[in-house]
Amino acid sequence: MWLQQFLDVQLLHQLVHTDIKHRLRLLKHLTSLRNPGKMYLLNLLHPKPTPVQLQIKGELDLSSFNPHGISVYTDETDDNIYVFVVNHPDDASQVEIFRFVAEDTLEHLKTITHPLLHRYVLYNTPYFTVRDVSEQSVDVGSSCDNIEVDQKTGDLWMGCHPNLMKMVTYDPKDPPGSEVLKIKNIHSENPVVSLEYGDDGKVLMVSTVATPYKGKLLIGSVFHKALYCDLK
Template sequence: MGRLVAVGLLGIALALLGERLLALRNRLKASREVESVDLPHCHLIKGIEAGSEDIDILPNGLAFFSVGLKFPGLHSFAPDKPGGILMMDLKEEKPRARELRISRGFDLASFNPHGISTFIDNEFKNTVEIFKFEEAENSLLHLKTVKHELLPSVNDITAVGPAHFYATNDHYFSDPFLKYLETYLNLHWANVVYYSPNEVKVVAEGFDSANGINISPDDKYIYVADILAHEIHVLEKHTNMNLTQLKVLELDTLVDNLSIDPSSGDIWVGCHPNGQKLFVYDPNNPPSSEVLRIQNILSEKPTVTTVYANNGSVLQGSSVASVYDGKLLIGTLYHRALYCEL
């Protein structure tokens, strides 16, 4: 009798394991392939060889890249090189990426940037690093390291003031093994946190894996990408900085970072059509890239357009797409970066 019970329990455990593996494959879009959508005027950006995970562009055309991300389980083309911040002036006739010097005293050897956001101030072991860009010297002055118990696994931030920001925690745990266990079990413990020097609080929760985050041009709405749920959440921002969910846009891809066109309010998204290829890297079958443009997201039927798609032959693992004055920058988790004239 005891043996029969043991066999029965083993059978149930194996069935649950199989169900979880199948569910994870579906969430990673393991069987999806992409049809190429090419842009005619594109070239790879010289000097970016090992990832440009996030990009943010100032109104004056200065683009900032966070580069060199290393994450447990992901491939790296430069595993021994620390991360950095690059800048490109999109108003130049032939823009090129330049690495910015960071002020002395900052631990550059352990720098592993994941997500970047800029805020214009006319006055001036998961952490958020706050820098001041000194344009005259093309350098970064390190101002502050932000640590807090409500920020255990920060993925991305969107700045709403000097040292004020919303941040996504893509997991509840900071330990890599527990992160993957959390993902495997699909616990929906990820959240969005509002941080200021005077107050830190959870303002939205219940995400599968909260990833990219950005704010509408009128500062009324916060957009959050839930990468494993294949969704973009539209959250209304209130005067007390709390958020309430307004709507959810479902997509057929893993949505990573979100960029906003300040002139139109369109959302540009770097996506992973087949997320499993990110974690099981095969140079003969590399991760694909996909860029979506979302227009009128507040309407009943937003317009979703595939602007660019590639099977990995040119660009692998697109994580962000940012536009400025007819120019498009596409960054990746650990590969190259693309500059296009639209």
């Protein structure tokens, strides 16, 4: 299985690099057609969770705001909540830092830019193994995208692609599936890998991230919808 995944990654690497200029032009064109991005708040414990749009205040150019991924950090010294957002205005790559102001506002604090940030996002995406810094590896039998760490248990929750090539060669008649895997006891000699969610793409295509919260699970995707689940 690992050999097939290795070959899939190598083919993906070749596809991305041989067609990179075309993909960049397409990405820029699609970005120009989209409405500016927005940020939402979702209460997973509400009987009927409904996304609430957050107001964004500060000097950020909202007309080109194109959020890609987020990470949340809580400062335990003063309980301030900071939101780090990967932003792709036009064809650039940068990180926006916000402070969450209850109940529905994000205050923009800073934009982080660097020439290597764009290079990393553009060129290193196809690589999944960095052997020089690898201390331990766990075979999960899937192509992992993003990892979420459960702050209470230390478990790893991963949005995964059961068939990576289906994502690249997207066919609506045979959609790419989704998987959410969890790894328990990651620092032990025998980590435990479990499948927490999986489907063939008929419910959710191309799962990229999953985050648990008090018996609930929210799964995100690249170009499809988000999925809200009850953990059992």
